[in-house]
Amino acid sequence: MDISEETFIANLGTHIRQLREKKGLSQQALADDCDIKKNQIGRIERAEINTTVKTLVKIANALDIEPKELFNFPLK
Template identity: 45%
Template sequence: MNNVKDITYIKDFGLNLKKIRLEKNFTQEILAYSSDLPISQIGRIEIGEINTTISTVKAIAKALAIEPKELFDF
């Protein structure tokens, strides 16, 4: 099987998450607390270091009071 990990897409997702988080005036700490995720995980997603899961996307979207699809609008 070919490697399907798209680094550019993962980084773009993280940048979009950061943009939305800042628009909502959330710090990484507030988002981490609100989504019940470790703050380090939020940071790693935002810099494109990790390829996050669908469940994590859902938790982040809920914490930001947005639809999950908005996180992919980049």
């Protein structure tokens, strides 16, 4: 299956937003837990940036999930 990088990053951002909302966290609360800026969370969720693995690990830790769970989403 071929998927573009842009599509994958968009799906990842959507999934992170869904996980954050499921935990009842605002973008600001997640950013605070990750020690990053709120606008970076928004840019990740909107697929405006290709974030680092280091940041993805911080997000997973803040969401209390394993990092691999960030990639457990259907490709659209």
